[in-house]
Amino acid sequence: MFDDFKKYLQERIALSDDDSDFIARHSQPKKLRRKQYLLQAGDVWKYDAFVCRGLLKLYFEDEKGQEHILRFAPENNWTGDRESMETGLPSKYNIDAIEETEVILILKEDFEMLRKTISVFNDFVSDTLKKNLIAHQERIYVNITNTAEEKYRNFIKQFPQIANRVPLHMIASYLGISAETLSRTRSQKGKK
Amino acid sequence: MFDDFKKYLQERIALSDDDSDFIARHSQPKKLRRKQYLLQAGDVWKYDAFVCRGLLKLYFEDEKGQEHILRFAPENNWTGDRESMETGLPSKYNIDAIEETEVILILKEDFEMLRKTISVFNDFVSDTLKKNLIAHQERIYVNITNTAEEKYRNFIKQFPQIANRVPLHMIASYLGISAETLSRTRSQKGKK
């Protein structure tokens, strides 16, 4: 399982075998079945998690029991609740597996140590953070600007690999529209 | 003007006078009058900008000439278009001054050099990026979950110092609702 992670890293940065082994020694692989929690609301999150294969969702569950999906995390992506990790407070969010999933967990302290020790790794993480911010800004833009239909079109264009792996109502939740509206939106689109 | 920046930094990290001077030597102060552009769509953005005093807005202007405000940047905040800076492509966004504003500009290359040279500065920047991501996630959550009224209430609670300095229609733009809807929302709230 670590090999997937190693491959991901080596495609992005120049990592010696020693460094790679060093990272491996601080990594904890974990398998999740469908619907299994990686993080349950109320628990404190202490890791950086890399998804080797499968698909996770991070969501908030409101008083009415409704799920609001904030992010999907397919293979070759990072996930976790940064807020809980930084503050040390219990998480407001759940993360669970939509598909059978394999993740690599790295403890917060180990992760920081790895950043300090391996400079290319540090640069890579900084870069990833920046790119994440850009993507978030783009998402906010789409969100405040577009109609339901445009949001959906944008989603399938931007995440084709996710769009056809998750049920529609999860995409609706991610976009902040109701499943019924999304269903109608699509059937009208087809008619054109 | 640099003193504001220095004070901001020294409240957050332990910075020697030498380091502080070193940063100052790579900083470029700039004054902006109301409505003056810091960045105009089409130009390439190459800086990290710290706002010492005043208030800026970052926005997209659509085909109909409508402004969509993505972020406000009051004093003691950073701004800029990370996307243009990272890609080297012309920016889609404008940044201009809502009030008389003073900013410190640091060239991308200098900023990176400062990060590499001053390790506490590097840690600080990493930390700021992380906090930004948390804030963005929170905003997305509010956006996909709440009604117009809740979004407004959340805004004035979270940014009281901005809420009473900017015209309502800008808040509406930031929240992704029309100025009229926001106006009605408020008057109904008062009646309760």
Added chain:
DNA sequence: CGATTCTTTGAAAACAGTCAATCTGTGTGG
């Protein structure tokens, strides 16, 4: 196969957007 989950549809109600008009306060130039 049976149970569960997912998708679609209908009808009513709530919500938000648009356009146009009016009102308010502010500041500038004569």
Added chain:
DNA sequence: CCACACAGATTGACTGTTTTCAAAGAATCG
């Protein structure tokens, strides 16, 4: 100091979009 222009806020009438609730049909997992 006044008059006027201008930006901002509000209101009304109308339109369009989205939600909600309920129900039924389709697909899928175990």
